[in-house]
Amino acid sequence: MIPAPDLNLSVLLPIILVAIGSMTILMGEVLLSRADTVLGREVTESFIGTVLAGTAIFFFALTLWASGVAFAGGGVQVFNPDNPMYQLDPFSSFVTAVLALSALLSCALSITYLSELRINHGEYYALIMLSASGMMLMVAAVDLIAVFLGLELMSIPIYVLAGFDRRKLRSNESALKYFLIGSFASAILLYGMALLYGVSGGTSFEALRAGFDADNPMALVGLGLVVVGFAFKISMVPFHQWTPDVYEGAPSAVTAYMSVTVKVAAFATLIRLLAMAFGPLEASLETIFWVLSALTIVVGNIMAIIQENVKRMLAYSSIAHAGYLMIGLVTGTIEGYSAMIFYLIAYTFMNLGAFGVVVALANRGNDCERIASFAGLARTRPGLAAVMALFMLSLAGIPGTAGFMGKFKIFMAAVNSGDIWLLIIGVLMSVVSVYYYLRIPVLMYMREPEDESHRTEIASGEGAVLVVCALAVLALGLFPNRVPTLLFGDLDVLDWANRSVGMFFGG
Amino acid sequence: MVDVGTESDLLRWIPLLPLLVAAYHGISIGVLRRPTVPRVAAIFSCAAVLLSFVLACIALRDLLALPPDSRMLVDDIYTWIGAGIGSRALSAEVSFQLDPLSAVMTLVVTFVGSMIHIYSIGYMEDDHRDDKGTQRFFCYLNLFTFSMLVLVLGDNLVLMFLGWEGVGLCSYLLIGFWYSDSWNAYCGSKAFIVNRIGDFGFLIGLFLLFNALSEIGHPAVSFAGIQAHFDGIVEMTIAVPAWMPFAPEWQLVNVIGLCFFLGACGKSAQIPLYVWLPDAMAGPTPVSALIHAATMVTAGVYMVCRLSFLYAAAPEASAVIAWTGAITALVAATIAITQNDIKKVLAYSTVSQLGYMFLAAGCGGYTAAIFHLGTHAFFKGLLFLAAGAVILAMHHEQDMRKMGGLWRRLRMTRWVFFAGVYAIAGFPPFSGFFSKDEILVAAWASHVPGHTWLYGIGMLTAGLTAFYMFRLWYLTFCGESRVPSDVLSHVKDPNGFVVNPLWVLAFFSVTAGLVGLPQIWGDLIGIEESNSLANFLKPVFAAGEPHHIAHSTEYWMAFWAVAIALSGTALAWLLYIKKPGVPDRIAATLSGLYRTLLNKYYIDELYDAVIVRPLVVFSDRVLYRIVDAGVIDGIGANGTAYGIRAVAANGLKYAQSGLAQNYIFFMIVGAVAIVGYLLR
Numbered sequence A: 001m002i003p004a005p006d007l008n009l010s011v012l013l014p015i016i017l018v019a020i021g022s023m024t025i026l027m028g029e030v031l032l033s034r035a036d037t038v039l040g041r042e043v044t045e046s047f048i049g050t051v052l053a054g055t056a057i058f059f060f061a062l063t064l065w066a067s068g069v070a071f072a073g074g075g076v077q078v079f080n081p082d083n084p085m086y087q088l089d090p091f092s093s094f095v096t097a098v099l100a101l102s103a104l105l106s107c108a109l110s111i112t113y114l115s116e117l118r119i120n121h122g123e124y125y126a127l128i129m130l131s132a133s134g135m136m137l138m139v140a141a142v143d144l145i146a147v148f149l150g151l152e153l154m155s156i157p158i159y160v161l162a163g164f165d166r167r168k169l170r171s172n173e174s175a176l177k178y179f180l181i182g183s184f185a186s187a188i189l190l191y192g193m194a195l196l197y198g199v200s201g202g203t204s205f206e207a208l209r210a211g212f213d214a215d216n217p218m219a220l221v222g223l224g225l226v227v228v229g230f231a232f233k234i235s236m237v238p239f240h241q242w243t244p245d246v247y248e249g250a251p252s253a254v255t256a257y258m259s260v261t262v263k264v265a266a267f268a269t270l271i272r273l274l275a276m277a278f279g280p281l282e283a284s285l286e287t288i289f290w291v292l293s294a295l296t297i298v299v300g301n302i303m304a305i306i307q308e309n310v311k312r313m314l315a316y317s318s319i320a321h322a323g324y325l326m327i328g329l330v331t332g333t334i335e336g337y338s339a340m341i342f343y344l345i346a347y348t349f350m351n352l353g354a355f356g357v358v359v360a361l362a363n364r365g366n367d368c369e370r371i372a373s374f375a376g377l378a379r380t381r382p383g384l385a386a387v388m389a390l391f392m393l394s395l396a397g398i399p400g401t402a403g404f405m406g407k408f409k410i411f412m413a414a415v416n417s418g419d420i421w422l423l424i425i426g427v428l429m430s431v432v433s434v435y436y437y438l439r440i441p442v443l444m445y446m447r448e449p450e451d452e453s454h455r456t457e458i459a460s461g462e463g464a465v466l467v468v469c470a471l472a473v474l475a476l477g478l479f480p481n482r483v484p485t486l487l488f489g490d491l492d493v494l495d496w497a498n499r500s501v502g503m504f505f506g507g
Numbered sequence B: 001m002v003d004v005g006t007e008s009d010l011l012r013w014i015p016l017l018p019l020l021v022a023a024y025h026g027i028s029i030g031v032l033r034r035p036t037v038p039r040v041a042a043i044f045s046c047a048a049v050l051l052s053f054v055l056a057c058i059a060l061r062d063l064l065a066l067p068p069d070s071r072m073l074v075d076d077i078y079t080w081i082g083a084g085i086g087s088r089a090l091s092a093e094v095s096f097q098l099d100p101l102s103a104v105m106t107l108v109v110t111f112v113g114s115m116i117h118i119y120s121i122g123y124m125e126d127d128h129r130d131d132k133g134t135q136r137f138f139c140y141l142n143l144f145t146f147s148m149l150v151l152v153l154g155d156n157l158v159l160m161f162l163g164w165e166g167v168g169l170c171s172y173l174l175i176g177f178w179y180s181d182s183w184n185a186y187c188g189s190k191a192f193i194v195n196r197i198g199d200f201g202f203l204i205g206l207f208l209l210f211n212a213l214s215e216i217g218h219p220a221v222s223f224a225g226i227q228a229h230f231d232g233i234v235e236m237t238i239a240v241p242a243w244m245p246f247a248p249e250w251q252l253v254n255v256i257g258l259c260f261f262l263g264a265c266g267k268s269a270q271i272p273l274y275v276w277l278p279d280a281m282a283g284p285t286p287v288s289a290l291i292h293a294a295t296m297v298t299a300g301v302y303m304v305c306r307l308s309f310l311y312a313a314a315p316e317a318s319a320v321i322a323w324t325g326a327i328t329a330l331v332a333a334t335i336a337i338t339q340n341d342i343k344k345v346l347a348y349s350t351v352s353q354l355g356y357m358f359l360a361a362g363c364g365g366y367t368a369a370i371f372h373l374g375t376h377a378f379f380k381g382l383l384f385l386a387a388g389a390v391i392l393a394m395h396h397e398q399d400m401r402k403m404g405g406l407w408r409r410l411r412m413t414r415w416v417f418f419a420g421v422y423a424i425a426g427f428p429p430f431s432g433f434f435s436k437d438e439i440l441v442a443a444w445a446s447h448v449p450g451h452t453w454l455y456g457i458g459m460l461t462a463g464l465t466a467f468y469m470f471r472l473w474y475l476t477f478c479g480e481s482r483v484p485s486d487v488l489s490h491v492k493d494p495n496g497f498v499v500n501p502l503w504v505l506a507f508f509s510v511t512a513g514l515v516g517l518p519q520i521w522g523d524l525i526g527i528e529e530s531n532s533l534a535n536f537l538k539p540v541f542a543a544g545e546p547h548h549i550a551h552s553t554e555y556w557m558a559f560w561a562v563a564i565a566l567s568g569t570a571l572a573w574l575l576y577i578k579k580p581g582v583p584d585r586i587a588a589t590l591s592g593l594y595r596t597l598l599n600k601y602y603i604d605e606l607y608d609a610v611i612v613r614p615l616v617v618f619s620d621r622v623l624y625r626i627v628d629a630g631v632i633d634g635i636g637a638n639g640t641a642y643g644i645r646a647v648a649a650n651g652l653k654y655a656q657s658g659l660a661q662n663y664i665f666f667m668i669v670g671a672v673a674i675v676g677y678l679l680r
Helices: A009-034 A045-073 A090-116 A123-140 A144-162 A169-200 A205-211 A217-233 A242-249 A252-277 A279-305 A310-331 A334-361 A382-396 A402-416 A420-446 A460-478 A493-505 B013-031 B038-064 B100-124 B133-153 B157-175 B182-215 B223-233 B252-267 B276-282 B285-294 B296-306 B308-312 B315-338 B342-362 B366-393 B413-425 B431-445 B451-477 B496-516 B519-525 B532-540 B551-578 B582-589 B591-598 B600-655 B660-678
Strands: A483-485 A489-491 B073-083 B090-098 B237-239 B249-251
Touching: A009 A045, A009 A090, A009 A123, A045 A090, A045 A123, A090 A123, A090 A252, A090 A334, A090 A460, A090 A493, A123 A144, A123 A252, A144 A169, A144 A252, A169 A205, A169 A217, A169 A242, A169 B660, A205 A252, A217 A252, A217 A279, A217 B660, A242 A252, A242 A310, A252 A310, A252 A334, A252 A493, A279 A310, A279 A420, A279 B600, A279 B660, A310 A334, A310 A402, A310 A420, A334 A382, A334 A402, A334 A460, A334 A493, A382 A402, A382 A420, A382 A460, A382 B013, A402 A420, A402 A460, A460 A483, B013 B038, B013 B133, B038 B073, B038 B100, B038 B133, B073 B157, B090 B100, B090 B133, B090 B157, B100 B133, B100 B285, B100 B296, B100 B366, B100 B496, B100 B532, B133 B157, B133 B285, B133 B296, B157 B182, B157 B252, B157 B276, B157 B285, B157 B296, B182 B223, B182 B252, B182 B276, B223 B308, B237 B252, B249 B252, B252 B296, B252 B308, B252 B315, B276 B285, B276 B342, B285 B296, B285 B342, B285 B366, B296 B308, B296 B342, B296 B366, B308 B315, B308 B342, B315 B342, B315 B451, B315 B591, B315 B600, B342 B366, B342 B431, B342 B451, B366 B413, B366 B431, B366 B496, B366 B532, B413 B431, B413 B451, B413 B496, B413 B551, B431 B451, B431 B496, B431 B551, B451 B551, B496 B532, B519 B551, B551 B582, B582 B591, B591 B600
Parallel strands: none
Antiparallel strands: A483 A489, B073 B090, B237 B249
């Protein structure tokens, strides 16, 4: 008789909650669309959308709570101790919490936007939840197979989401392009994994670390291909070219979601992979990361200058930010990793905020995409203009905002590990970035409004997201060590970031 | 750290309340663009400052409950700037401290501040130039109060500098408050730029001090930290080239002290940087009262007193302070004699009184300086506000030659104005008498070279003060009315918001001197330790060893002070009431001297010709046209910008073809490069 494996179901709790949420939404839509009235209210399309978004937000909040509890508890729990594939540890629970929070904000951002674009279909939220569960699997994985499973579970719903506005050519193009190139990258990644398996005889990170032979060419090829696979997901130059096309074509709310969560998940996985599986290889990878980082910072910032479409501009800006983040990987120190985590959180809020403003301006099926259409926004929509200016300042890294603190921590880590030249490139290119970021505040505050049909009022969901993001950007910028809040006491984000990566350094 | 002090979470709210209301005003007019009803906005602001005052009183009670030697409340909030490591580590905290010195300052700022806020409600209702004006005004006023409180409560030099710059900014904004008139905007810029020169000195002093402390292994910017390790740097010197005065070496603390004093000269309008203050009268009158008489301009005096341990070890720097103060007091008083604008007279009087305070501080009489600072805040605040009431009643007429005989019309204003004039002229038992007397005693008793001369200048200035203040009084309130008849019929006391704070300030102008009653008077009426202010402040200041003064000498000094004030008054009465034609004849006879004084010794013209104009020409011809427009913009900024743009537009753009197969091609190139590098 085979003994039942000793499973630790609580390890999967955050992921299970998200999965249950997506099922609930799918079934809920079916039930709701059959009914005429619910609790005395007429069932309209926007009513269904609101209920389903509410469901998604509820489940994400549960996940946030569950992962927060796990993080506070600390310690490492493995799902199946006999065959470790997933583990809940400070790192995965913290990143899961960040993912859940940003997915939650994305859902709140989408409610009115989907109605405006007349693509208010319930499966939207189910897809978001599915991809989120994939990301959470990926960051908790300690086995190559599990990483790949999570990666695909994350990617496929996002391919669909990118083409969600199916009546629009651009949206279709975006989805198809992303799918084609994404499949190609997945294939490269899988090939690399296969080679690594061939070298070490196992797929778990532990086996990889034990069986890795740095002199074996097969191992090196495998390693290189795995790096390429991830470099695609985090859009490092030269694996970045899909990014502007996809970000531009996808509905803005989807872009907001994918631009932050995919980056967080992929970077987190890369950190874990490097720290747990490829430990001895840091020296040879360091040069590769150095070059990738420098290239990405330079190309991302320079290309952003000439963009006339705000979503494309933000796409290049997100490429540039991936380059800054990569500096943390180059350092390979606990300081660098924790700076990356802090930066990712800062980036989440400021980028979600910036796309959130674009979403909040979308009107009757039209995205507000041209940079020129921001002219005079301070006159017509002063509140939106103010938060947009704040997000732009933060993305540019002006002191007092989260973006500055993030860059400061990353650059500080680079100084302390001796990567002075990378730091110089980063700082110089930050100066370049000020040009394109500040264009928008200049247009908003110093030009007369064009005859542009923006939406004239803001929905409560969008407003809440923007307020949360703006407050977070300010709070992280002003009190990086300790964010004072009235409700939850002091939030010590830097300390959390340190604790989450501390486990890789024997902390 | 020597003395950590007692924790108190209360302190942070004293500056924070005005800041929160300022932020509210800023958001509602700047971001939301929905101004609050002016009256409501004004009441918020007043409430914030009044609450700060109440909190300051509670904090004072807590402070008094402690034993005299350890009276120190601290509120450490967070590390503001942490940089450097080891012996060069800089750690500037956002941390407030309340010791007797900052307690006095805080009470003065919040109390006089609240009165002036209330007054402003009435004063600004008269202003209809701009619908957002009132709220903007109160926003700046609250921001000013916040900055001033940070300045006096900050426990380190860096935080103090933040407040220092903050009050400078608010002063600039408020002088140019009616910016549509370009003269006001010019005056605001002048104040700001002149202050920058002083701020430069402040910063250099700060850097030198920090550097010296780092060299002995105790980097610190907090006052407690500096004081604890100060002994280690007293002996340090700076080597200078032989052609410089006092070569071959300067004592470091003297240099640091002079640098800080340059900052004080800017903020507190001392020679050579006093020129901005008279022009600052372009701002609304409550601003002149709050910022340019009662509080901000005294920041320099506060700083010198705060650093008393430094100046006690720097006798040469102290002597410079004393002499600068004395000369400023005299020069400003002589200018005040000839001015015809009621606010200008008060402005020069302020410069002169600030000179008194520096005279005291330079002579080691820190208590006297702070005492005069406090009484001056009351009576000069009162005089400005009362002058504002006159100006309101006169429909914004400020020329005293067009006033006269207002005694019969302004039946309430006249009494408070009278109290202010008596207080500043130095008649017992009004507050100005005691504080001025203490300064003169301090000057007499000090070790500063030529201290008897300093005493003489102080006495002369006291006589001039009485003269020009009574000249102002007679020209405005007494004699024949020279008011145009169409205005005269409307002249009456302004409304209650304006008048009531005046009574409060008048009360304190009369009585505030009693907190510093000299011991010789206390002995007469049988009070032990009558000078409660001095006793309260004593633990803060570095104690010097002044010359002993016999009691009889002190009585005589008081007598002569009253006598000279009386003679100044009598002269004013003689010239402006008894024989009104005489001043014009004197002016005609001594026309050269008169014109020099009327034109303020041509100092503005001198600065303009020697500094401003050459600088403007150099800046325009060389720095702007050649360096900035040519090199920096042309080659540097625009050159690189066009270059980078061209790279993006002509090069990189073509890589972004939009075709998936091209993208995959680049990916393969990248993958091959990475794998190739790994296999090398």
